[in-house]
Amino acid sequence: MKIKRFIGGMLESNGYIIYQQDGRDAFLIDPGYNSKVFIEYIKEHEFSLKGILLTHHHYDHVGAVERVKDVFDCPVYLHRQDCDMYRKHVDVYMEDGDVLELEGERITVISTPGHTRGSVCFMSENSKVCFTGDTIFNVDLGRTDLEDGSEAEMQKTILDIIDKWPNDIMIYPGHGDGCTMKKVRQINTEFLDIVNRR
Numbered sequence: 001m002k003i004k005r006f007i008g009g010m011l012e013s014n015g016y017i018i019y020q021q022d023g024r025d026a027f028l029i030d031p032g033y034n035s036k037v038f039i040e041y042i043k044e045h046e047f048s049l050k051g052i053l054l055t056h057h058h059y060d061h062v063g064a065v066e067r068v069k070d071v072f073d074c075p076v077y078l079h080r081q082d083c084d085m086y087r088k089h090v091d092v093y094m095e096d097g098d099v100l101e102l103e104g105e106r107i108t109v110i111s112t113p114g115h116t117r118g119s120v121c122f123m124s125e126n127s128k129v130c131f132t133g134d135t136i137f138n139v140d141l142g143r144t145d146l147e148d149g150s151e152a153e154m155q156k157t158i159l160d161i162i163d164k165w166p167n168d169i170m171i172y173p174g175h176g177d178g179c180t181m182k183k184v185r186q187i188n189t190e191f192l193d194i195v196n197r198r
Helices: 035-044 065-072 080-086 151-160 181-187 189-196
Strands: 002-008 013-019 025-029 048-053 076-079 092-094 099-102 105-111 120-124 129-133 170-173
Touching: 002 035, 013 035, 013 170, 025 035, 025 099, 035 065, 048 065, 048 099, 076 080, 080 092, 151 189, 170 181, 181 189
Parallel strands: 025 048, 048 076, 076 092, 129 170
Antiparallel strands: 002 013, 013 025, 099 105, 105 120, 120 129
16 A cells, blocks of 8 residues: 655644555545645546545544545545534445455454544554554544543543554554554553553
8 A cells, every 4th residue: 555645734634645556546534634735646646536534523634625525526434423523424424344445455444432432543454554543643642622532432442442453553643653553552651551551
């Protein structure tokens, strides 16, 4: 899998275009700001945009969705638990365990509530990558003090799901740089606080 990262807005949110080497299909993950950069990159590479995948509903991850959708007429994917907060049209309501295909590569939807009720991560075991939105970053975890966040759900997500990911999984978060789970287990103090209190 090939990954192109874009950083935008005051919150420096990450948006990603993912595709295969020499492939034509692509997914767009979390276009928060500046729709123009995503549109130009997709057109320049003559990709067929198969969908816009949203890790959660917050504006800094969805702000450019409508403009991109207008240009490429592609479906928007969001977990149904976040749809009421999103308040815009969703084409595909994702559930935990759903599988998306990118030219033969399986991308699994993993429900990871905590930052929002419907937060998800997108995992490719073949490429050993996971797009984590605002669930987990390289050095900390997503906030749980916003309207539909939950500290208890975040702790459950960390213990029951993320702590089981192998060290060689590379996370690509919604803000900041990516890193391996091995590195997370060395430097992410919020993650370690939860795991070590088990």
